[in-house]
Amino acid sequence: MKIIVIGGSGHIGTYLVPRLVRAGHEVVNISRGKRHAYAEAPEWAQVRQVTADREQEDADGVFGATVAALRPDAVVDLVCFTPESAVDLVERLRGETGHLLHCGSIWRYGSSLRAPIVEGEGTAPFGEYGIQKDRIAQILKEETAGGGLATTSLHPGHIVGPGWHPIGPLGNLDPEVWRTLSSGRTLRIPGIGAEHLNHVHADDVAQGFALAIEHRDAAAGEDFHVVAPTAMNVRGLATAASSWFGQEASLESVSWDEFRAGTTAEHADTSWAHLSRSQVCSIEKARTLLGYAPAYEPDAAILESLRWLIEHDRIDVEHSLVV
Template structure:
């Protein structure tokens, strides 16, 4: 098939585009042309590159034409964040392509009430990002159920892999957390440490999209979680991470006010957003309908990110990785 990937130079596309080429598809990548993939692969030499500024073209009402004019059999949209943008694309592609696949997020759900969360069983989202992604997923499902364009939405957890910082053991991107754990110093932990985070390696997300393209009838009108087989809680994550440096994690419980007082506003807010949701998602639906089989446990995916960052000077730690 001819598959158009919108935003294929990012985290997921770095792995998805080569997967699609290896599967025998003709692949077109639409991007702003300002960034290359996080990891090089020979398959990229077979990919047609189309430069387009989606935000500008959405404002002009022509982005859908850019995609449709490529005559794709399937479209993978990795960089859509508003209902208006998604709706405009659906309306233009209706009748012009066979399958539209959208990248959502587990943040389409609010704080968990039970674990694991099955598709559609989470609480109402909060925050603009999660609310918009949930609205998009619901619109896509209604579009297909109403006899319109065949659509699928896939919802990743916290994406990790070589080249970028993972969400860390206290739910934020504070590099000081890794320094503290690598040195065996006490780490202040907000809440009770039982809150969960559900990571996923970017290549496992790519696997989910590849499978949905390969099984369009099973994927039609569906939404899927694409996460690691298990989730990490704060205490366990910290202990595992400290062990990578031959250390034991020394954890100090703190109230949220105490935690925020000892970090930046951004790190405090990000930690709360992740830990308050305390997500753990089910992948049973993706396993059953698509054959989704994630290759990475969450700690292995995070370790790959940390190892890459340390090796490339992107993360300062005390001591050597022994894992």
């Protein structure tokens, strides 16, 4: 099968593209050509690279033609962020391609009222990113239900892997959090730390896409959550992270106003965006229809990422990892 991966040099593609090559597929990666995959793999030598600026070609109305001209059997779109972009691609591939798979986000839902969230049963999204991702998923489902192109949307949580900073225990990317936990100093947390974070290793997301391609009939017209088997809350992740450095977690509950006063606006806003949602998503549908079996629990995935950052001098910590 000839498979086009749009944006295959990023987090998910780093693992998905080699998986597809190992499965015997002919793979073409469309990207801007400005970066390499996060992890080396010999399979990349068998991948055809096509350079294209998605944003510019969408503006020019030619990106769909660029993809269709490659005559793919399936297309995996990892970098679609607007309904207009999704519609343009669908209309160009309709009748010419067997399967379009889209990378969504669990932020297609808003703040959690029930856990776990089953596909399609979360609250209404907020924020441009979540609203757009939800609309794209709806468009794709309607397309297939109406007898058009076979589509599938997969919705990852907070993607983790070696080579980039993970969303940390406070729901943000503040590297000082890791220094604080490694030293045994007190970490100020907003509220009581009961809000959940739903991480997933990038390779487990890649597994989900590969399975959806393999089980096209079961996946067509469906949407799936692809997250870790469990989710951790703020205090649970902070406690685990402290133990990685041989420390006992020391946590101080503060109000959101106090938390904001002690950090940057960017870190505070990122924390609020993650923790106010407090999402825990079900993977039962993906398990049942696709055979999805994520290999990483969230803490194991984060530890792997953290170890890479420390080994490559990307973050400073006061004590070494003991695990």
